[in-house]
Amino acid sequence: MVQEIIRIEGLECNHCVVRVGRAIASVQGVMEVDVNLEKREAVVNFEETRTNMGKIRTAIREAGYEPL
Template identity: 30%
Template sequence: MEDKVLKIEGMTCSACAKAVERVSKKLPGVVEANVNFATEKLNITYDESKIKLSEIQSAVEKAGYKLLVQTTNKTLKLEGMTCSACAKNIERVTRKLNGVVTADVNFATEKLTVSFEPSLVRTSDI
């Protein structure tokens, strides 16, 4: 189980806070979700084997609010790709890593741009 406190932007009233709670609680793998409107924070407990933080973030954003995740962005040089299928495979595998929020490969420049939570995954793991 993973416990996180995440910053929410865009809430203007307590009904907004309830909406974020409702959306979060409906997600598979979420055990508990509580929003504090005054501090603009979402306290969430979830099973990281069932749902990724990026999926929670997407759900909150679909509801009209912004979930801020503290991430690090890196661009890494890749070697050995021979086609765009290689690039897609690298993206798919990288996105599965716990703590990776986004992963995009540019086949032409042979670079992987990745956004990740340094508390969960290291660059060497990627």
């Protein structure tokens, strides 16, 4: 399992946190996600044999936010 920290532009409220968390969690292979509003980042644990950062970043963009 791999852990990555992704800075996310546009996180402004708890609704944003929920939306981004659900988007990331929906990516097959993501095992755990913790989105932090204060830090404006997500800590993602995923199986690198089942997904990759490109897919996770795409899910964030599709939710309306920009991964940095």
